[in-house]
Amino acid sequence: MSKTDLVLIGFFIFVLAVFLGLELITKVPSLLHTPLMSGTNFIHGIVVIGAITIAATAHDTLADVIAVAAVFLGTLNVVGGWVVTDRMLGMFKGSARQPGRPAAAQPAAASTAAAPSTEGKG
Amino acid sequence: MLIAVSLPPDWVTLGYLAAIVLFIRGIKMLTSPKTAHNGNRLAGVGMLIAIGITLGDFHNGWLYIIPAVVVGGLVGAVASRRVAMTAMPQMVALFNGMGAGAAALIALGDFHGITGAHQSLDTIDSVTILLSCLIGGISFSGSMIAFAKLQEWMRGTPITWPLQHEINGLLLGALVGVGIAITVSGGGAVLMIAFVIGALALGIMAVLPVGGADMPVIISLLNSFTGTAAAVTGFVIANDALVVAGALVGASGSILTVLMSRAMNRSLSNVLFGAFGKTQEAGPAAAGVAPGKTVRPTSAEDLAVLLAYAQQVIFVPGYGLAVARAQHEVKALADQLKARGVRVLYAIHPVAGRMPGHMNVLLAEADVPYDELEEMDQINPEFPRTDVAVVIGANDVVNPAALNDPSSPIYGMPILRADQAKTVVVLKRSMRPGFAGIENELFYHDNTLMLFGDARDSVTKLVAEVKQQAA
Numbered sequence: 001m002s003k004t005d006l007v008l009i010g011f012f013i014f015v016l017a018v019f020l021g022l023e024l025i026t027k028v029p030s031l032l033h034t035p036l037m038s039g040t041n042f043i044h045g046i047v048v049i050g051a052i053t054i055a056a057t058a059h060d061t062l063a064d065v066i067a068v069a070a071v072f073l074g075t076l077n078v079v080g081g082w083v084v085t086d087r088m089l090g091m092f093k094g095s096a097r098q099p100g101r102p103a104a105a106q107p108a109a110a111s112t113a114a115a116p117s118t119e120g121k122g
Numbered sequence: 123m124l125i126a127v128s129l130p131p132d133w134v135t136l137g138y139l140a141a142i143v144l145f146i147r148g149i150k151m152l153t154s155p156k157t158a159h160n161g162n163r164l165a166g167v168g169m170l171i172a173i174g175i176t177l178g179d180f181h182n183g184w185l186y187i188i189p190a191v192v193v194g195g196l197v198g199a200v201a202s203r204r205v206a207m208t209a210m211p212q213m214v215a216l217f218n219g220m221g222a223g224a225a226a227l228i229a230l231g232d233f234h235g236i237t238g239a240h241q242s243l244d245t246i247d248s249v250t251i252l253l254s255c256l257i258g259g260i261s262f263s264g265s266m267i268a269f270a271k272l273q274e275w276m277r278g279t280p281i282t283w284p285l286q287h288e289i290n291g292l293l294l295g296a297l298v299g300v301g302i303a304i305t306v307s308g309g310g311a312v313l314m315i316a317f318v319i320g321a322l323a324l325g326i327m328a329v330l331p332v333g334g335a336d337m338p339v340i341i342s343l344l345n346s347f348t349g350t351a352a353a354v355t356g357f358v359i360a361n362d363a364l365v366v367a368g369a370l371v372g373a374s375g376s377i378l379t380v381l382m383s384r385a386m387n388r389s390l391s392n393v394l395f396g397a398f399g400k401t402q403e404a405g406p407a408a409a410g411v412a413p414g415k416t417v418r419p420t421s422a423e424d425l426a427v428l429l430a431y432a433q434q435v436i437f438v439p440g441y442g443l444a445v446a447r448a449q450h451e452v453k454a455l456a457d458q459l460k461a462r463g464v465r466v467l468y469a470i471h472p473v474a475g476r477m478p479g480h481m482n483v484l485l486a487e488a489d490v491p492y493d494e495l496e497e498m499d500q501i502n503p504e505f506p507r508t509d510v511a512v513v514i515g516a517n518d519v520v521n522p523a524a525l526n527d528p529s530s531p532i533y534g535m536p537i538l539r540a541d542q543a544k545t546v547v548v549l550k551r552s553m554r555p556g557f558a559g560i561e562n563e564l565f566y567h568d569n570t571l572m573l574f575g576d577a578r579d580s581v582t583k584l585v586a587e588v589k590q591q592a593a
Contacts, residue, residue: 007246010357010365017353017366020146021373028153033378034477037342038214039152039162040375043145044349045217046169046367047224048191049176050359054231055187056180063234067183068190070227075194077221078173082166083202084213089159091207091483 035088042081048074130179130361137175138363144168145367149374172363207487208444211477212272215341218348219265225351226258226318232358233314242308250357252301252317258351259321260328261344267329268337268344278337281330287395293324328394336393338477339382343390346375417553420571422580425547426587429455432509434465436501438540439481440474442515442550446577449488452514455581456490458588468494469501469511469538471519502539511543513564515550515577521562532560546570549577 028036051074055067129135145168151161177187198217205213229251236243243251270276283289297320304313332340349371356364383390429435437452456466468490474481482495496504505511513520520540523530540546541564548565550572564570573580 003244003246006360007357010360010362013362014353014357014365014369017369018373021149021370022377024146024149024370025153025374025377028378028381029155032153032155032158032479033382034210034214034338034479034483035158035162036149036152037338037345037375037378037477038210039158039165040149040349040371040378041214041218041221041345042162042169043149043165043367044221044345044352044371046141046145046172046364047221047228047352047355049172050228050352050355050361050364051224052173052176052180052183052187052191053359053361054228054235055190056183057235058183058186058231059235060238063231063238064186066227066231066234068186070224070231071187071190072194073220073227074224075191076198077217077224078169079195079198080202080213080217080220081198082162082169083199084205084210084217085162086159087202087207088210088479088483089162091486 035085038081038085038088042078042085045074045078045081048078050074134175134179135362137171138361141168141172141175142363142366144171145370149370206447207483208447209273210483211338211341211480212269214477215265215268215272215337215344218341218345219262219269222258222261222265222344222348222351224258225348225355226255226262226321228355229254229258229358230314230318233309237309237311243305244308245305247358248301248305248308250354252304254351254354254358255314255318256297256301256321257347257354259318260325261347261351263322263325264329264340264347265325265344267326268332268341271329272337278333280333286327286331290324290327293320293327296320297324331395332393339379339390339393342375342379342382343394346372346379349373349375415566417565417572418570420547420573422573422583422587425571425573426584426591428510428545428547429459429464429512429584430462430588430591432459432464434467434504434508435459436467436469436504436508436511436540436543438469438471438474438511438513438516438520438538439485440471440514440516440519441480442517442577444475444480444484444515446515448514448578448581449484449490451578451581451585453485453488453490455585455588456494458585462588462591466494467496467501467504469498469505469540470495471498471516471538473535474516474519498536498538505539505542508543509545511540511546513540513546513548513550514581517550517562518560520546520564521560522564523560523562527563530560540564541567541569544569547573549573549575549580551576 025036048071051067051070055071058064058067144164148161148165148168151157151164202213233251236247271278297317300313300317300320304310304317329340349368351368353365353368353372356362356368380390383393437456443449443452459466468485470481485495518532520538521532522537522541524532524535524537527533546564546567546569548570552574553565565572
């Protein structure tokens with residue numbers, strides 16, 4: 001396969017993935033907009049595998065520096081993005097799973113709670 | 123595409139496919155409240171698989187890679203664990219910027235690898251590398267500005283200058299010119315450095331004019347940008363896992379961005395270019411009490427009586443609640459009132475706070491039951507039969523100007539009708555306008571009382587005072 005073939009196949013996959021991405025999140029309760037943003041923020045941390053790839057093939061010092069910086073930033077994105085999302089979603093579950101606090105009334109979340117969201121002016 | 127003319131081993135490709143499937147499933151599950159938490163965990167498993175496989179495939183670089191992964195992981199984990207829930211928006215911006223920076227660095231690394239080996243870039247190389255640097259660079263510097271604004275390292279109001287759209291247009295044109303020069307000449311380190319600097323500058327200049335209140339929309343947009351940068355980076359190094367995951371985020375992020383700006387009743391271009399909150403000149407004085415108007419300050423003692431003998435009280439939380447971290451105190455006050463037989467509800471405006479769901483997260487942290495949180499359309503009919511509406515650190519979302527002042531920048535935005543309650547109490551630090559910088563006539567209404575001070579202190583006092591009221 002030539003390089004052009006590879007790029008074309010990649011482009012083919014890219015376009016399909018774009019359509020999949022558009023379809024995936026058409027129906028989201030506004031309550032989940034922020035966690036969804038944060039969750040997808042975590043997923044683009046996948047760039048870290050690209051960073052690992054160039055780190056492994058670096059041939060001189062400058063390339064090493066660039067690659068190590070990229071791996072560092074990518075890992076930050078992955079770990080930080082995941083933990084932030086996990087914490088946000090943990091909040092939505094209410095008190096039941098938070099030890100050390102009095103368990104307050106904790107009605108089934110979803111139905112009554114599809115509250116709000118979107119952003120900000122406070 | 124230095125390294126990629128050879129395809130990865132089969133087990134790597136299949137492992138990436140598994141990771142992608144988990145990502146897709148994870149995103150889907152993130153769209154429903156019941157499955158969202160597990161969706162994030164599932165995506166996390168996908169990420170572990172992808173990273174593990176890549177490390178296995180490229181074990182010759184471990185000497186540098188492993189320390190970078192360990193340090194990056196530790197910093198990311200500690201930073202994201204320690205940060206307060208109120209600071210979540212800027213953390214998302216920060217981590218988004220990190221990913222964007224990584225994408226741009228990967229492209230630069232590939233550029234350096236090719237030109238350092240005294241080869242020239244072919245068209246595919248240069249176009250993908252330049253796009254990755256452009257989108258990644260804009261998203262990186264733009265995210266840093268968004269972070270600085272939300273963290274209040276710089277002022278949150280729009281920063282504008284003359285001819286800014288023209289200057290940005292010229293800069294983009296210059297970047298295209300430099301990009302063409304790089305593509306034609308097949309390299310050029312100086313040109314490349316100029317290109318990266320230009321992309322970073324464009325990101326800064328695009329986000330500076332955006333007001334702090336619009337920042338979540340911008341973060342969502344930049345999140346989408348970083349996804350796209352990751353996808354383009356996938357072309358740079360011929361990695362289909364990057365292409366697919368990046369495209370998913372780029373596409374879903376753009377939908378989310380549109381949903382958010384729609385909830386603010388504004389178009390995306392208005393958010394980007396409108397310099398929202400800058401239009402104060404037309405309105406009354408920007409700070410302090412507007413001339414010719416008076417406000418009615420109240421005290422915690424008086425307000426406690428009002429609350430204790432009310433039938434129905436609605437709390438209207440806003441960003442000020444988050445800043446003051448008063449959610450636990452508000453819950454305590456609500457419990458006091460409920461013990462006295464007062465019906466207590468919370469009115470949640472779709473754009474209260476600085477992120478979608480911001481108020482829900484905060485109140486959930488304080489164990490406020492979900493069924494007391496009411497959306498705007500459900501709660502608005504309740505205000506006319508409400509004795510006291512307590513506005514805590516909210517401003518624009520209760521500003522009647524949105525309904526009756528066509529010259530107001532927020533005209534047309536749906537608001538919570540707190541002004542219809544028998545008495546409105548506004549807990550506020552001072553008479554400064556809200557984050558969007560817009561004067562609020564509600565403060566001057568006859569049925570409005572102002573309780574000045576830190577929201578947390580004020581509510582703490584209220585709890586004590588209500589306790590003293592004989593049942």
